[in-house]
Amino acid sequence: MRTQPRPPSTGRSLEHPDRDLIRLEDVLHALSDPMRLRIVCTLAGSEAEQSCSVFDLPVSKSTTTHHFRVLRESGVISQIYRGTAKMNALRRDDLEELFPGLLGSVLAAADRQAARRETAAR
Amino acid sequence: MRTQPRPPSTGRSLEHPDRDLIRLEDVLHALSDPMRLRIVCTLAGSEAEQSCSVFDLPVSKSTTTHHFRVLRESGVISQIYRGTAKMNALRRDDLEELFPGLLGSVLAAADRQAARRETAAR
DNA sequence: CGGTTCGTACGATACCCATCGTAGTACGCC
């Protein structure tokens, strides 16, 4: 189903925890930050990988880098370099295998809360 | 269905966030600490309220108090004084209403992880 | 009342962490 050949990943590699080493506490901690939750929601909204730069976060670039690293090291996302860009993707399958339903309920909860906030603001 | 009349709560009262003020980020943060996750799992294991003292945590009493307060202020548990004891209960209904399925998947995930760890240790 | 049990309040401490700015590296392109 992949129609477009993607640029190959470059030599730079990034540390990812093995699936069996992902800890629930770390995942929950990673998701408990508003910026990171926002990143994860955005990532969940599209099937494809997203480069770091498409996220328009109200923090500096170095802080953004920090959040992506926390997400990667906790096992929530995977990252790979493609040229100068760094592509991000949710580790849906690994998380689903380890903690069935967890990611889905967190994403749904985040959506509901966003909707609630919108209603309250009106 | 309540057969045993319980001792009345005493005058001392405790602040609880209204259901609509419970924030997902705070709940996730509360659950991201190993001690607190353990407390919540224990609490989920029995339908009844549990006094603080039945939790045998490997930390001091003052630290235990701290963790229960975090759980209460984040909206995860409710607490009420009964005599000298302080009874704790999960706010299942409120959480289910706000974030359907979330608590269940976190608890299931914690169970699975505990089981995995046990297997790995053997 | 005195003692016991249960939990709190407070201060201290050490660590974690979200944030920033600046300087730097890696890559693609002209």
Added chain:
DNA sequence: GGCGTACTACGATGGGTATCGTACGAACCG
């Protein structure tokens, strides 16, 4: 090679927080 883009590394900083010990308060029991 030189330039621009994308991201990183590092150090600093301020605020949060998990932990403790000690001293205290509130309720029950004799």
